[in-house]
Amino acid sequence: METKINIEARECGAENDPPTIPKRRQELLKWNGWGYSDSKFIVNKDKHVEFTGERYQLSGHTMPQLRDWMMNTIGINLDHRTPAQPSFTAADTPTPIKNESFIMDMRRTGISLSDDCQDRLFRAHGHTLHEIFVLREGRFDRIPDLVIWPTCHNDVVKIVELACRHNVVIIPFGGGTSVSSALECPANETRMIVSLDTSQMNKILWVDDKNMTAHCEAGIIGQDLERWLAKKGFCTGHEPDSMEFSSLGGWVATRASGMKKNIYGNIEDLIVHIKFVTPLGVMEKNCQVPRISSGPDIHHFMMGSEGILGVVTEVTMKIRPLPECKKYGSIVFPDFESGVKCLREIAKQRCAPASIRLMDNEQFQFGHALKPESGTIFSSFVDGLKKFYITKIKGFDPHTLAVATLLFEGKKQEVAAMEKRVYEIASKFGGLAAGAENGERGYMLTFVIAYLRDLGFDYYIVAESFETSVPWDRCLELCKNVKDRLHRECKERGIQFPPYITCRVTQTYDAGACVYFYFGFNYRGISNPVQVYEDIENCAREEILANGGSISHHHGVGKIRKRYLRQTVGDVGLGTLRAIKEYLDPHNIFGANNCMVGDPEDDRKVHNVPKKAFPQSKL
Amino acid sequence: MKSLIFRGRLFLTGLHTYRFTAAVLTRCERTNRSHGEQHDCCPQTSLTGGTLEFDPRALIYFSRSSRLLHTSATTPKMSEQSRNSWIKKDDPKLVSAKQKDFFVDMLDDRRHASDFHYSTRVRDVTTYKYNKPRSPKDIKDHVMQSDRVKYAVEKVMEESGLPLEEVMKQTQAILDEMAHNLRIGVIRCFAFFLVKVMKKLFQRIYINEEGVQKVRSLLKEYPILLMPSHRSYLDFLLMSYVFYEFDLPLPVIAAAMDFMGMRFFGWLLRNSGAFYIRRSFGDDMLYWAVFTEYIQTQICNGDSPVEFFVEGTRSRTSKSYAPKFGMLSAALEPYFKAQVPDIMIVPVSISYDKILEEKLYAYELLGVPKPKESASGLFKARNILKEDFGNVHIYLGEPVSIRQYSVTGNLDRSVHSLAPRYIVSLSDQEQHLIRHLSYDMVIQQQKHMVISPFAMIAAVLLQNREGIHLRNLVREVEWLKRQSSNLGAYIDWPVSETPETVLRASVSHHGNIVQITADDMVELIVEDPTITSNQDKLMTSGAQQLMLCLYKNQLMHIFVDVAMIAISINSCAQDTLHIEELKKHYKFLERLLNIDFIFLPGNTDKDFEQAMLVLTHTCGVVVENSHVQIRKSTNKYTTFFSQMFDPFLLGYWIMCRCLKSMQTGAHGKPLAKPPKVITKEAQNLSATLLRMGAFKHMEVLSLDMMNNGLQSLYHMGAVQKDKREGNTYMYPNEVVLSQIMDELSKFVDVPNIPATSINVETKTVVINAKL
Numbered sequence A: 001m002e003t004k005i006n007i008e009a010r011e012c013g014a015e016n017d018p019p020t021i022p023k024r025r026q027e028l029l030k031w032n033g034w035g036y037s038d039s040k041f042i043v044n045k046d047k048h049v050e051f052t053g054e055r056y057q058l059s060g061h062t063m064p065q066l067r068d069w070m071m072n073t074i075g076i077n078l079d080h081r082t083p084a085q086p087s088f089t090a091a092d093t094p095t096p097i098k099n100e101s102f103i104m105d106m107r108r109t110g111i112s113l114s115d116d117c118q119d120r121l122f123r124a125h126g127h128t129l130h131e132i133f134v135l136r137e138g139r140f141d142r143i144p145d146l147v148i149w150p151t152c153h154n155d156v157v158k159i160v161e162l163a164c165r166h167n168v169v170i171i172p173f174g175g176g177t178s179v180s181s182a183l184e185c186p187a188n189e190t191r192m193i194v195s196l197d198t199s200q201m202n203k204i205l206w207v208d209d210k211n212m213t214a215h216c217e218a219g220i221i222g223q224d225l226e227r228w229l230a231k232k233g234f235c236t237g238h239e240p241d242s243m244e245f246s247s248l249g250g251w252v253a254t255r256a257s258g259m260k261k262n263i264y265g266n267i268e269d270l271i272v273h274i275k276f277v278t279p280l281g282v283m284e285k286n287c288q289v290p291r292i293s294s295g296p297d298i299h300h301f302m303m304g305s306e307g308i309l310g311v312v313t314e315v316t317m318k319i320r321p322l323p324e325c326k327k328y329g330s331i332v333f334p335d336f337e338s339g340v341k342c343l344r345e346i347a348k349q350r351c352a353p354a355s356i357r358l359m360d361n362e363q364f365q366f367g368h369a370l371k372p373e374s375g376t377i378f379s380s381f382v383d384g385l386k387k388f389y390i391t392k393i394k395g396f397d398p399h400t401l402a403v404a405t406l407l408f409e410g411k412k413q414e415v416a417a418m419e420k421r422v423y424e425i426a427s428k429f430g431g432l433a434a435g436a437e438n439g440e441r442g443y444m445l446t447f448v449i450a451y452l453r454d455l456g457f458d459y460y461i462v463a464e465s466f467e468t469s470v471p472w473d474r475c476l477e478l479c480k481n482v483k484d485r486l487h488r489e490c491k492e493r494g495i496q497f498p499p500y501i502t503c504r505v506t507q508t509y510d511a512g513a514c515v516y517f518y519f520g521f522n523y524r525g526i527s528n529p530v531q532v533y534e535d536i537e538n539c540a541r542e543e544i545l546a547n548g549g550s551i552s553h554h555h556g557v558g559k560i561r562k563r564y565l566r567q568t569v570g571d572v573g574l575g576t577l578r579a580i581k582e583y584l585d586p587h588n589i590f591g592a593n594n595c596m597v598g599d600p601e602d603d604r605k606v607h608n609v610p611k612k613a614f615p616q617s618k619l
Numbered sequence B: 001m002k003s004l005i006f007r008g009r010l011f012l013t014g015l016h017t018y019r020f021t022a023a024v025l026t027r028c029e030r031t032n033r034s035h036g037e038q039h040d041c042c043p044q045t046s047l048t049g050g051t052l053e054f055d056p057r058a059l060i061y062f063s064r065s066s067r068l069l070h071t072s073a074t075t076p077k078m079s080e081q082s083r084n085s086w087i088k089k090d091d092p093k094l095v096s097a098k099q100k101d102f103f104v105d106m107l108d109d110r111r112h113a114s115d116f117h118y119s120t121r122v123r124d125v126t127t128y129k130y131n132k133p134r135s136p137k138d139i140k141d142h143v144m145q146s147d148r149v150k151y152a153v154e155k156v157m158e159e160s161g162l163p164l165e166e167v168m169k170q171t172q173a174i175l176d177e178m179a180h181n182l183r184i185g186v187i188r189c190f191a192f193f194l195v196k197v198m199k200k201l202f203q204r205i206y207i208n209e210e211g212v213q214k215v216r217s218l219l220k221e222y223p224i225l226l227m228p229s230h231r232s233y234l235d236f237l238l239m240s241y242v243f244y245e246f247d248l249p250l251p252v253i254a255a256a257m258d259f260m261g262m263r264f265f266g267w268l269l270r271n272s273g274a275f276y277i278r279r280s281f282g283d284d285m286l287y288w289a290v291f292t293e294y295i296q297t298q299i300c301n302g303d304s305p306v307e308f309f310v311e312g313t314r315s316r317t318s319k320s321y322a323p324k325f326g327m328l329s330a331a332l333e334p335y336f337k338a339q340v341p342d343i344m345i346v347p348v349s350i351s352y353d354k355i356l357e358e359k360l361y362a363y364e365l366l367g368v369p370k371p372k373e374s375a376s377g378l379f380k381a382r383n384i385l386k387e388d389f390g391n392v393h394i395y396l397g398e399p400v401s402i403r404q405y406s407v408t409g410n411l412d413r414s415v416h417s418l419a420p421r422y423i424v425s426l427s428d429q430e431q432h433l434i435r436h437l438s439y440d441m442v443i444q445q446q447k448h449m450v451i452s453p454f455a456m457i458a459a460v461l462l463q464n465r466e467g468i469h470l471r472n473l474v475r476e477v478e479w480l481k482r483q484s485s486n487l488g489a490y491i492d493w494p495v496s497e498t499p500e501t502v503l504r505a506s507v508s509h510h511g512n513i514v515q516i517t518a519d520d521m522v523e524l525i526v527e528d529p530t531i532t533s534n535q536d537k538l539m540t541s542g543a544q545q546l547m548l549c550l551y552k553n554q555l556m557h558i559f560v561d562v563a564m565i566a567i568s569i570n571s572c573a574q575d576t577l578h579i580e581e582l583k584k585h586y587k588f589l590e591r592l593l594n595i596d597f598i599f600l601p602g603n604t605d606k607d608f609e610q611a612m613l614v615l616t617h618t619c620g621v622v623v624e625n626s627h628v629q630i631r632k633s634t635n636k637y638t639t640f641f642s643q644m645f646d647p648f649l650l651g652y653w654i655m656c657r658c659l660k661s662m663q664t665g666a667h668g669k670p671l672a673k674p675p676k677v678i679t680k681e682a683q684n685l686s687a688t689l690l691r692m693g694a695f696k697h698m699e700v701l702s703l704d705m706m707n708n709g710l711q712s713l714y715h716m717g718a719v720q721k722d723k724r725e726g727n728t729y730m731y732p733n734e735v736v737l738s739q740i741m742d743e744l745s746k747f748v749d750v751p752n753i754p755a756t757s758i759n760v761e762t763k764t765v766v767i768n769a770k771l
């Protein structure tokens, strides 16, 4: 079948502020871990855990309890280290496959490109456990052969046109925070692979305060978007935990969800218009309306397309005035169950604050271990908490209690009213208000945990998070059963140390909730930790599905959850999705093979960590 | 038992090389301490026609090697024993009776300590890790407020138009009738009383302690289902007793309604954890909802281990009854609907030397009205407490995780995600799995049943109904014992005694059924001396024989597979029989015996192969070029095995014969009758034929056998069913029926009665033998 290309190219607009993350990401970011190079957890000379840098509240502080927590909960031994391989050199990267005629045509367009091995490596992966582990211990069999930085919609049109003409694979790259292996290059791809890095398409093209919308290029990252809008007194309110690095296009392509969705909505609620470049041409609607009945919504092919149908280039998003007041809060419950019941009730009464999350006891303990040394901004809180324990929580068992963290936003009176209502409901479920700092620290935990994982890697720990959505009536049992399954699978596989398993309810909806798990274990004595981890996570996913949970709430399918897609949408559903792909991209130019494309088993061998056969689950 | 994995190539008969599989070996290995000398008496002693070419050395070889692994359990030979000072009693024949193989006697300690102390001691029980402590009242409240019950109440209101209060009242009544009221105070009294009774009734109560430990370690992790075999009322008392003794949480027990009627006893049981389930509640929605919720909430919260009898009711025949699925489905549903991480199912085998209700059962089987069960009936009648019921063996089997069990089935539990859990029902796949599991559990129960010497005496005696000399009996029983243990049975045989002593003791223990005459003839007591009234002689002596059958039946499951092959070999008129033909017969017989015996669904081919292996390796069956050599293979083994099952085939034939003569109605279709009526008529026919002396197997008087035959015939399409005004009616399908009868008469000698001459309508069947 011949592809008809009828893409019209236009000139690009003027330059804007440069993006916070530079083109050469390696100058600012870690090459084999999470986040900024200057920020990391280290064990300092006093053998205490310290967070370096100056960016975050925790930066420059030591956390005196964290070391013991790590030693006691997950069996870290400071003498047993597993440092990462020193660096990745050109020799470690596979030689690029070059489609010379494509490169020649590309050069003629004047669009910036690079085949530098560092540039390529940086765009070869997201942040799943196995990707990071490959960076630390192994090497990729396949990485992009070329990186291209379009600066506007028209650049993208040109690139797609040329790629189609020369049969070159495109993998769009936003912020690189994918946690579904969506960015990984299929190992068996023999064509040239281009990473289309949208980071230079980072302009806010216009802001419309009549309709309260902003029109932005898709490569803008969360922190820039919010910072720049704030200057004008607006925000989108979309705050995924990865917002420092993830991009608007990435959010659309993965159906992302932000922490404050209760007020602002998830990405699908925030989108008014999307411009989408496919091999067949540009797909977009002709109007920017709040709602439309025009048959199945084409936005829904773009959202969650995971880079396999085309490139999101521009997006019109809803904006809101900056909130007047922002307030943290927390509630302590005697146990997780009463917490879930309370969240359910709050959802039922539709009075959830901007964010409400319920941490189980393990996570609460973990949060505790993150307390910095006294004499810091947190000291008052620590004392307060202690007192709080002795007086109010007496009767609460510190080994069963659960904590909800809250974030209120809005006008002052609104916030006050909302607080009152939420705490009232909480008290019906045995919940006690436990202070703002406690809440704030809860949110901090979710930001630092990605950094903390890198420290774990140095000490025989493999860890990862996964999430799901579930109807309310199955929420509790899902948490319980998944944890039980994880414990059991660990035991079954001879993992010698107690694994760390914890969950929280991170979002509430009318009909259900989003549940987020952390799972990690000490792999001393195990020869293939990543494989073991993945096998166990798959068991957990099976358990989730059996418990009425979903394939994913917001991380997406990518490659690692492909095997559950058929079960999720059925044969007809899968066929329909495949038909869309077949129509839009018959030559598989957007060839990352995510989601519905290809057989789940095809892309398994993407990384090259020494592997040993490990028994499949018997449970 | 240690698994002795050991594959050897052995040269048995002449030119045939056989591969011994581990399965067969494990069986050899199971020859426990009780048959130290078994290999000294070779099967040659009892060969028929000298056709058997079997080298017993093969067996000896294996027994020896396994014995070495079992030095602790076997009696050491003098020469092997060192004579140093740590040996306290230098008597190789001394065997601890408290400790026996993997069994330990629970009563032993109780006989040496105060019962009061025992019943008041501190019990430190483990509980399920997700358990939230609840009282029986809390559980009931939960049920009343549950979604499931609310949903059912609404439905019933819609359908019946009754007001809410009325339906709630009904619901409460159902629940009150059902619910247990487990209370530790009552338990303690009960324990006090129970241990006294147990000590009176039994010499020893053996339990495999390892099984107890397994249950203990699982209790914390997962909800537990206990599935004991059901041969006696005492089963659940014994179970509770075990759990009390070992400081385990007391089980709650699904009991049949019959008990509830007993005043004190009913109360006592309810307060010690029994809950009452109606035998059948069809499509009574309220009852279903209450029942399901009641069971499931206790499983989900792991309040107590839940105990029920998968056979549904006490087996009156000592054979396992075909499993019922309802209770197990309800109990396992929480796993399929992901309300619990897993559920552990523990099969339990309870074997009695002598069954408390033996006589009661015999009359029930004959159809003499069952006396209403009352506490006094149970414990006072016949001075039961003065009688000796020997030993009980309780074996807690390997717990089965439903999660692991369903892995192979590739079940997708997410199918239940599309409706609230209290509405959706189990998928076909899940039901299929539960069916399979139920059978599996019954087979597990059977596997760990302990065979008493009397079972073998009974089996031999039933093939020598005129009596047998003690000397011959010893020989025959020893032979049978060897066959049984080769097939994996555990036999309770005191190794320190001579076989003759064992048999004498055993016979006198069952002095109401068998006796030894002055000249050492062992025979069945044909007339029950305690019966004075002028009852039907046939029935009273039938009862005696049925009691004997009760014990013989302990053995049947061990032999059924090999027997189904032996039957076709023994009845074969040609010189050779092709394996495939044999397998066809086997399948036919399996379908026919499918209610009376337990076969794992879908396992027929494997069972057949296994049985063939046994027959060719240890029972002298000769196969050449896929053909069984009939002359060579017809021997003592095949004869004995097939004769064991003659009564069943004969019984089924009688059932067929009876169906055949059912009168044709106006439209040329046989008049349908309720199954009960048909079985009764078939029994009448049996009685007539017995009176005529057509055969001697009085087991065919059993209504149970007749009913099972009828059900089998129904499953095979020889009988059809109608529902009329809610009741089942049956009528024959002539074509299929005739085919089955023809087949049957190939396998067993049947009386020659002309087809048209039976009138089953009249109470007593008249046979006009015109020929």
Ligand SMILES: Cc1cc2nc3c(=O)[nH]c(=O)nc-3n(C[C@H](O)[C@H](O)[C@H](O)COP(=O)(O)OP(=O)(O)OC[C@H]3O[C@@H](n4cnc5c(N)ncnc54)[C@H](O)[C@@H]3O)c2cc1C
Residues within 6 Å of the ligand: A126, A127, A171, A172, A173, A174, A175, A176, A177, A178, A179, A182, A183, A198, A218, A219, A239, A240, A241, A242, A245, A246, A247, A248, A249, A250, A251, A252, A253, A254, A255, A256, A257, A258, A259, A306, A307, A308, A310, A311, A312, A313, A450, A554, A555, A592, A594
């Ligand atoms: C620590 C951490 C916290 C996270 N927290 C959240 C959270 O709270 N909520 C949430 O929803 N997710 C979260 N994620 C997941 C991740 O941040 C999201 O999936 C995010 O939307 C990815 O955006 P990105 O720009 O980094 O996309 P990338 O990782 O670069 O790409 C993701 C996928 O989208 C495609 N893609 C990217 N840009 C485009 C484009 N312009 N056009 C077409 N396809 C494109 C890529 O090809 C790829 O398939 C988190 C991840 C991490 C590591």
